[in-house]
Amino acid sequence: MALAIWxxxxxxxxxGGGVINRLPPPWRVLRDLVAYASGExxxxxxxxxxxxxxGWVLGATSATLVGLTLGRVxxxxxxxxPVIEAIRPVSSIAWVPLSIVWFGFGLTSKxxxxxxxxxxxxxxxxxxxxxxxxxxxxxxxxxxxMNGWQRFRALVLPGTLTExxxxxxxxxxxxxxxxxxxxxxxxxxxxxxxxxxxxQSYNVPAVMATMACFALAGFVMNALFARVERRLMPWRxxxxxx
Amino acid sequence: xxxxxxxxxxxxxxxxxxAVWQSTVVLYRLPGIVLPPPWDVALALLQxxxxxxxxxxxGVSLFEFASGFTIGGLLGVAIGVAIGESRTFRLxxxxxxxxxxxxxxxxxxxxxxxxxxxxxxxxxxxxxxxVFFVMxxxxxxxxxxxxxxxxxVGTALGMGRWRLAxxxxxxxxxxxxASAARAAAAIGWIAVVAAEYIGASAGLGLMITNAASSxxxxxxxxxxxxxxxxxxxxxxxxxxxxRLRLDYR
Numbered sequence: 001m002a003l004a005i006w007x008x009x010x011x012x013x014x015x016g017g018g019v020i021n022r023l024p025p026p027w028r029v030l031r032d033l034v035a036y037a038s039g040e041x042x043x044x045x046x047x048x049x050x051x052x053x054x055g056w057v058l059g060a061t062s063a064t065l066v067g068l069t070l071g072r073v074x075x076x077x078x079x080x081x082p083v084i085e086a087i088r089p090v091s092s093i094a095w096v097p098l099s100i101v102w103f104g105f106g107l108t109s110k111x112x113x114x115x116x117x118x119x120x121x122x123x124x125x126x127x128x129x130x131x132x133x134x135x136x137x138x139x140x141x142x143x144x145x146m147n148g149w150q151r152f153r154a155l156v157l158p159g160t161l162t163e164x165x166x167x168x169x170x171x172x173x174x175x176x177x178x179x180x181x182x183x184x185x186x187x188x189x190x191x192x193x194x195x196x197x198x199x200q201s202y203n204v205p206a207v208m209a210t211m212a213c214f215a216l217a218g219f220v221m222n223a224l225f226a227r228v229e230r231r232l233m234p235w236r237x238x239x240x241x242x
Numbered sequence: 243x244x245x246x247x248x249x250x251x252x253x254x255x256x257x258x259x260x261a262v263w264q265s266t267v268v269l270y271r272l273p274g275i276v277l278p279p280p281w282d283v284a285l286a287l288l289q290x291x292x293x294x295x296x297x298x299x300x301g302v303s304l305f306e307f308a309s310g311f312t313i314g315g316l317l318g319v320a321i322g323v324a325i326g327e328s329r330t331f332r333l334x335x336x337x338x339x340x341x342x343x344x345x346x347x348x349x350x351x352x353x354x355x356x357x358x359x360x361x362x363x364x365x366x367x368x369x370x371x372x373v374f375f376v377m378x379x380x381x382x383x384x385x386x387x388x389x390x391x392x393x394x395v396g397t398a399l400g401m402g403r404w405r406l407a408x409x410x411x412x413x414x415x416x417x418x419x420a421s422a423a424r425a426a427a428a429i430g431w432i433a434v435v436a437a438e439y440i441g442a443s444a445g446l447g448l449m450i451t452n453a454a455s456s457x458x459x460x461x462x463x464x465x466x467x468x469x470x471x472x473x474x475x476x477x478x479x480x481x482x483x484x485r486l487r488l489d490y491r
Contacts, residue, residue, distance in 0.1 A: 082252030083259050089477070090470030091432045096439060097454030098462050102276065173346065180348040181436045185451070196440075199352035207353050215344040222344070 024205040033209040040194070041213060048190040049217070051107060052179045055114025059175070060168045063119045067126020068160055077127070084123060092117035092178050096185050105186040110179065117178040121171035122164060129163025130156060162233055169225050176218050191217075278460040286460035287467065295449075300468070302444040306362050307434045307476070310369025311427060318374040318426075319412075319419060322381025326415075327407045332382070339378060347372035347433045355441040365437045365445075372433040373426040380422035384415035420484035424477050431473045446472075 070077040070084075092113050103109035133156055141151045183192020191213060198206035260280050266272065267279045274282060290296045325332045325339075350368055358364030388411045396406040412419075438447025450465035 078251040079255040079258065081255075083255040086256070087470075089428075089474040090466050091428070091435075091473065093432045093436050094450075094466045094469045096436075097450045098459070098466065101454050101457065101459055101462065177346045177348050180346055181351075181439070184348070184351060184436075185439050195349070195352050199356060202356065204353070204356060207356065211345055211349045211353065214346065214349045215341070218346060219344040 024208065028205040029208045029212070032203075032205040033212055036194075036206065036209055036213070044189070044191045044194050045213065045217065048179055048183065048192065051110045051182075051190065052114055052175060054107075055111045055179075056118050056168070056171070056175050058111065059115035059118030060122050060164065060171065062115070063122035063167070064126050064160065064164050066119075067123050067164070068130050068156070071127040071130030071160070072156065081127065084120075088120050088124075092120060092174075093181050096182060099182075100186055105188045109186060110182040110190075113182045114175045114178050118168070118171040118175045121174050122167040125163040125167025125170075126160055129160040132163070133159045165229060165232065169222075169229060172221055172225055173218065176214075176221065180214060275457040275459050278463070282460040283463045283467075286458075287464040290461065290464055290468075299444055299446050299449045300472070302362070303434050303438065303446045304472070306365040306445070307369055307431055309362075310366040310434070311373050311430050313366065314370035314373030314430070315377055315423060315426065317370070318377025319381050321374075322378040323385055323407055323412060325378065325382040326385030326411070327403070339375070343375050343379065347375075347429070348436050351437050351440050354437065360441045360443045365434055365442070368433050368437050369430040373430045376422055376426035376429060377419070380425075381415065381419055384418035384422075385411045387418075388414040416488055417484070420480070420488060423484070424480050427476050427480055428473060431469075431476060435469055 070080055095113060095116060099109040099113050103112055137155060138151065141155055146154065179190070180192050180195075183190040184196055187193035187196040191210060195207060195210045195214075198210060263277075263280050267277055278286075321335070325335055347368055350371060354364035354368050358367065385407075392410050392414055393406060396410045401409065434445070435447040438445035439451050442448045446465060446469055450462050450469075453459075453461035453465060
């Protein structure tokens with residue numbers, strides 16, 4: 001039905017006599033999508049995914065380590081968690097110009113931005129997870145004669161990692177959005193650069209085709225990760241949590 | 243003890259960060275364009291607040307955000323309620339909502355520039371879009387999750403379908419909708435800034451990209467701080483309004 005409305009709207013706008021055909025009908029977008037898919041799409045997609053994956057892994061790992069430390073060492077936590085809370089409202093998107101000044105237009109600045117975006121999301125889950133270990137369990141573990149390291153391995157680490165996993169999925173879309181903005185601003189390669197290139201040649205169908213690629217990639221990543229999450233944590237039913 | 247935990251220790255954290263920042267600059271002899279000392283940033287911030295251009299940029303960004311947020315929020319709640327209430331509507335709209343949900347607002351930026359130029363309209367549309375999807379999805383979920391007992395009480399009192407939706411379901415779902423509004427505001431505010439990076443004639447995003455390309459790093463960092471403060475302020479404002487209106491909970 002939406003496709004029908006789109007087609008009608010496009011027809012109506014096109015006959016309305018605009019200089020540029022501003023809303024292309026769906027089949028033209030589809031045609032451009034096919035053309036792009038048989039050409040440079042894969043190179044661009046690979047580049048964007050590489051930036052995303054490196055940034056995401058680095059961001060999630062460092063957030064886990066920092067979160068565990070801050071969550072389990074109250075003194076450090078009291079001093080440094082407010083600092084993180086102060087940085088968090090400055091979204092990673094606001095770091096884009098600074099990151100370009102620091103790291104230039106290349107891979108490093110985009111990885112930094114994605115890593116930052118993911119870090120800022122996951123750190124909350126990591127601190128939360130490391131603190132929410134039930135006290136009863138900790139006392140039981142102590143009573144069973146586990147030493148500090150054993151308690152950490154058997155109790156704190158798994159408890160934190162489950163929260164980190166949820167955080168990583170939430171961070172998936174934040175990170176992917178950051179890739180888009182970073183590539184749009186520092187457009188040298190990747191899907192975002194392609195998007196800017198076709199935009200500057202006023203090629204509306206190609207712009208929409210590239211947007212569809214972004215959406216499909218995001219959708220596939222989300223679905224994949226949801227599956228992995230269900231596999232690793234079958235007891236969690238509310239995987240649909242946004 | 244209480245004062246120490248809530249006030250002194252965070253202060254120590256901030257002092258520590260400033261000290262590390264300052265000593266990094268001094269130790270590595272970083273030039274000001276890479277990392278200016280905190281003092282320079284504070285000075286840049288002070289100078290910015292004295293200029294008229296800065297307040298114009300803040301005003302433009304806030305105006306774009308507020309208009310987009312209002313449009314997207316109202317539409318989102320209205321359509322979200324409709325999706326939550328009516329099965330037919332839900333089935334008809336789910337494919338559209340679900341497929342558009344994955345088109346991150348940022349991906350729309352080039353297209354909004356093609357459609358609306360660098361005007362305010364493009365940013366307002368973008369913010370409305372970003373806010374709309376957050377609101378639709380969470381409103382629909384919240385309305386559908388209202389305790390069925392409440393609906394039965396409403397029906398027993400002789401309420402019609404729309405009366406029930408408006409006076410019972412929306413009110414019961416209001417706290418969830420309010421917290422969704424906070425999340426939506428954060429996303430909407432970032433969307434404004436991101437859109438201004440790429441094509442704008444005024445606004446905070448344009449201000450810091452301009453500062454970055456002339457390597458005025460203190461201004462860039464000062465701008466980031468302002469963006470963060472406004473983001474936090476808007477979020478706090480919505481939280482406060484929600485508490486004010488929903489204090490029966």
